[in-house]
Amino acid sequence: MSVPLKHHYLPEFLVRRWTDTSRNFVFEYSRPHQEVSVRRRLPAETGFQAGLYSIPTRDQPAAREEIELRFMQQLDNDASLVLEGLERTGEKPSDSVEASAWTRFLMSLVYRTPAEVTRIEEKIRGPEFSWRMEEAYQKIRGEGDPASYEEWSRADEDSVHEAKASLLRRIIDSEFVGQRLNDTPWYVGDVRSGHDLLLADNPVVTSNGVGTERGFLIVPIGPTKFFLATANPQVADTFMQLNEQGRLGAHLNQASVRQADRLLIGATDLHKQFVEERMAFPNTPRRDERLTWEI
Numbered sequence: 001m002s003v004p005l006k007h008h009y010l011p012e013f014l015v016r017r018w019t020d021t022s023r024n025f026v027f028e029y030s031r032p033h034q035e036v037s038v039r040r041r042l043p044a045e046t047g048f049q050a051g052l053y054s055i056p057t058r059d060q061p062a063a064r065e066e067i068e069l070r071f072m073q074q075l076d077n078d079a080s081l082v083l084e085g086l087e088r089t090g091e092k093p094s095d096s097v098e099a100s101a102w103t104r105f106l107m108s109l110v111y112r113t114p115a116e117v118t119r120i121e122e123k124i125r126g127p128e129f130s131w132r133m134e135e136a137y138q139k140i141r142g143e144g145d146p147a148s149y150e151e152w153s154r155a156d157e158d159s160v161h162e163a164k165a166s167l168l169r170r171i172i173d174s175e176f177v178g179q180r181l182n183d184t185p186w187y188v189g190d191v192r193s194g195h196d197l198l199l200a201d202n203p204v205v206t207s208n209g210v211g212t213e214r215g216f217l218i219v220p221i222g223p224t225k226f227f228l229a230t231a232n233p234q235v236a237d238t239f240m241q242l243n244e245q246g247r248l249g250a251h252l253n254q255a256s257v258r259q260a261d262r263l264l265i266g267a268t269d270l271h272k273q274f275v276e277e278r279m280a281f282p283n284t285p286r287r288d289e290r291l292t293w294e295i
Contacts, residue, residue: 010047013080017222030263057158079105092186103181187228193249196223200260208292223267259291
């Protein structure tokens with residue numbers, strides 16, 4: 001069994017949708033310095049970070065890469081099959097297992113990015129998480145163990161890495177959020193504009209909660225296709241009107257560029273000026289929270 005070392009936070013099957021029959025590569029936009037760089041990349045060679053989900057304190061290679069090997073890859077495989085059906089029918093799967101597979105995939109796109117994985121680790125090392133764990137720790141603390149959970153976690157890196165892997169899985173598998181998304185109407189549409197969509201490394205554009213009054217979640221699923229989830233018919237109508245007016249593509253691309261952490265994927269190399277005018281510079285401080293949007 002091959003043990004994956006490249007951990008794709010942008011799944012390869014999704015990036016591949018920005019290729020076509022005439023070329024097997026995509027255009028990667030990034031800003032390592034002041035000027036935006038545009039490079040040709042194979043889908044397997046972009047949107048990854050070596051060892052992003054690794055649990056380095058485990059001995060066996062397969063165990064170290066369990067999150068990528070046993071969790072992310074299966075999640076991506078399931079989602080790719082559901083996406084084929086979504087494109088074919090334009091409707092939410094009637095099978096709840098298929099619907100949940102797509103919902104889990106959407107949640108993974110939100111939380112599997114390098115920035116979010118870093119935030120999870122910072123929370124685990126922070127005082128609030130330590131406070132929540134303190135009572136449980138005191139019940140199992142043995143003679144000679146550190147006096148507090150915070151002291152123990154600082155001394156035991158195994159606990160931090162194991163907690164990070166566990167928390168990442170539990171966030172993606174959240175039954176509450178997953179059921180909320182499963183119960184929300186879904187839409188699949190073709191962008192009606194002359195501009196192809198960009199795929200950000202942080203690709204899910206969302207309001208402050210899908211369950212809020214004007215809540216929504218929208219994500220590009222190809223250079224000319226988008227997926228939308230919203231419980232408010234008026235919000236759905238607004239998006240569809242923007243699309244009919246040929247304005248949705250530009251709005252979605254603008255949001256994608258502004259919330260990109262490191263890179264964007266395009267089907268052409270024609271977006272450089274658009275990206276340069278909107279993408280954060282490399283020395284910009286990292287955002288403490290995800291961007292949210294209103295419509």
